[in-house]
Amino acid sequence: MGEVIIIRDSSLRSVLDLMKKEGLDEEGAIKKIIRLGITDYVLELYKRGELTVREASEVLQLSLRETVELIEEKIGGNVAIQEQIKAIELARKLSE
Amino acid sequence: MKIVVDSDALIKITKAGLKELIVNNLEVAIPRKVYEETVEIPKTKGFPDALEIEKNVSTGRISVKETSKGEKGEHEVVNLYQSGDYSAVVSDDRKFLKQLDRMGIPYLTPASIIVYLFYRKILTRDEAIAYIEGLRKYISDEEYLISIMEVKKWER
Numbered sequence: 001m002g003e004v005i006i007i008r009d010s011s012l013r014s015v016l017d018l019m020k021k022e023g024l025d026e027e028g029a030i031k032k033i034i035r036l037g038i039t040d041y042v043l044e045l046y047k048r049g050e051l052t053v054r055e056a057s058e059v060l061q062l063s064l065r066e067t068v069e070l071i072e073e074k075i076g077g078n079v080a081i082q083e084q085i086k087a088i089e090l091a092r093k094l095s096e
Numbered sequence: 097m098k099i100v101v102d103s104d105a106l107i108k109i110t111k112a113g114l115k116e117l118i119v120n121n122l123e124v125a126i127p128r129k130v131y132e133e134t135v136e137i138p139k140t141k142g143f144p145d146a147l148e149i150e151k152n153v154s155t156g157r158i159s160v161k162e163t164s165k166g167e168k169g170e171h172e173v174v175n176l177y178q179s180g181d182y183s184a185v186v187s188d189d190r191k192f193l194k195q196l197d198r199m200g201i202p203y204l205t206p207a208s209i210i211v212y213l214f215y216r217k218i219l220t221r222d223e224a225i226a227y228i229e230g231l232r233k234y235i236s237d238e239e240y241l242i243s244i245m246e247v248k249k250w251e252r
Contacts, residue, residue, distance in 0.1 A: 049194060051191060052189050063133075068103075068107050076234060079193065079238060083190060084236075087207075088211055088242060088246050090184060095216045
């Protein structure tokens, strides 16, 4: 049997009420909130360069192609200044 | 110039409409795993870019290479780079780029390929800017801004 966690959060109650109006029952609403939270958290880790696209896709249980689509929609890309400068320097060197 | 491209970069290059430019000017190779991730699996889910990549593979513009199977696609990309006379790995994944850096493997990003083609005078300044603009929604602000600034500083 799974562990029972009690969460006392007034905003959670309000969100659940809103989701009920959309036709979701309480269990479905909670599952949806957890799923959204997991997705946001994983995408944040990807954005910070702590996960690769592939690792993000494994956690989210999506195909790599679907994960690329999700990243495009929510973030864009995650290459930082130092990596891009290095890539441009290599591009210059290779062009000589 | 011969390059090995990972799945993420290949999908972005295709969606941004840069793939033909790149396969017409560079020798592009991908490991089998990247082919699976960008063509075989997405095709079953109706992603149109999968068909475009498949077309390039069937006409030989993108070559699919067998590598010793790694658990992850990144390993196959590295194995392929190390197996041949390649100039760089192309990726748009920050964690993977950091791994490549630690391994001493040279890398390019999608926007830096446009800058390379500009340096080689294959693209004019205006063309390069237009291609980088086309990539904008798929890449980070940093990648976009540094690339645009690099091209704009050259008066030609």
